[in-house]
Amino acid sequence: xxxxxxxxxxxxxxxxxxxxxxxxxxxxxxxxxxxxxxxxxxxxxxxxxxxxxxxxxxxxxxxxxxxxxxxxxxxxxxxxxxxxxxxxxxxxxxxxxxxxxxxxxxxxxxxxxxxxxxxxxxxxxxxxxxxxxxxxxxxxxxxxxxxxxxxxxxxxxxxxxxxxxxxxxxxxxxxxxxxxxxxxxxxxxxxxxxxxxxxxxxxxxxxxxxxxxxxxxxxxxxxxxxxxxxxxxxxxxxxxxxxxxxxxxxxxxxxxxxxxxxxxxxxxxx
Numbered sequence: 001x002x003x004x005x006x007x008x009x010x011x012x013x014x015x016x017x018x019x020x021x022x023x024x025x026x027x028x029x030x031x032x033x034x035x036x037x038x039x040x041x042x043x044x045x046x047x048x049x050x051x052x053x054x055x056x057x058x059x060x061x062x063x064x065x066x067x068x069x070x071x072x073x074x075x076x077x078x079x080x081x082x083x084x085x086x087x088x089x090x091x092x093x094x095x096x097x098x099x100x101x102x103x104x105x106x107x108x109x110x111x112x113x114x115x116x117x118x119x120x121x122x123x124x125x126x127x128x129x130x131x132x133x134x135x136x137x138x139x140x141x142x143x144x145x146x147x148x149x150x151x152x153x154x155x156x157x158x159x160x161x162x163x164x165x166x167x168x169x170x171x172x173x174x175x176x177x178x179x180x181x182x183x184x185x186x187x188x189x190x191x192x193x194x195x196x197x198x199x200x201x202x203x204x205x206x207x208x209x210x211x212x213x214x215x216x217x218x219x220x221x222x223x224x225x226x227x228x229x230x231x232x233x234x235x236x237x238x239x240x241x242x243x244x245x246x247x248x249x250x251x252x253x254x255x256x257x258x259x260x261x262x263x264x265x266x267x268x269x270x
Contacts, residue, residue, distance in 0.1 A: 007076040013062025014055035018047025028095030029187040032060035042251030059183040096187040105207040122226035135192035147181025200233025210265040216245030
């Protein structure tokens with residue numbers, strides 16, 4: 001698979017399909033190409049109108065990692081992909097990848113043409129300090145190399161029961177998830193940096209391109225509030241809710257919406 005070299009020398013593996021304007025898909029926690037069975041369906045749905053790039057975030061799959069981690073390093077990874085393919089792109093971010101994509105858009109406003117974000121996992125009802133504590137705990141485990149424990153803690157935090165987790169850890173699928181356990185700290189850092197206060201970071205106002213913030217009405221209860229909170233910090237944001245969709249959004253429902261938004265810069269809600 002092809003790779004680009006990020007500013008700090010990290011190799012980022014990616015693949016591209018289709019033709020037309022560039023769309024880069026930014027995955028959330030645990031997502032990478034070897035385990036992500038949903039994103040290829042969205043790629044196929046978009047590839048007739050766009051050149052669609054999927055990539056392994058640093059530390060996952062065919063991308064290596066470089067210590068120390070900072071959110072800016074992942075922004076540089078996205079910038080390297082754009083630079084290798086023409087210098088500008090539309091971005092779509094999923095879950096914690098939505099927050100990362102917004103950070104990239106705020107740093108690269110001239111290169112990001114439009115931005116679509118699905119369910120940034122931010123709970124405005126939680127304190128900023130709790131996000132810092134969550135990250136500190138994951139960072140301590142990462143420093144000790146406890147990727148298995150990190151992945152287990154993360155899956156438990158999003159609702160997997162101890163019994164289900166124990167079964168998953170005995171399944172053939174588990175090694176591919178355990179292998180990227182250390183990178184969960186990256187996602188916790190992204191959220192902690194976003195939640196350093198009770199209001200959205202002022203830097204997000206640099207993202208002056210059209211931004212679509214999406215949630216599903218069957219998702220976790222806090223997701224709608226988080227999408228509202230994030231959108232409130234934008235100059236040019238639009239908010240919509242998809243009917244009958246959860247955090248595991250159907251890519252064949254989402255892709256037509258992205259197609260319209262990236263081509264028109266907005267969507268009409270009936």
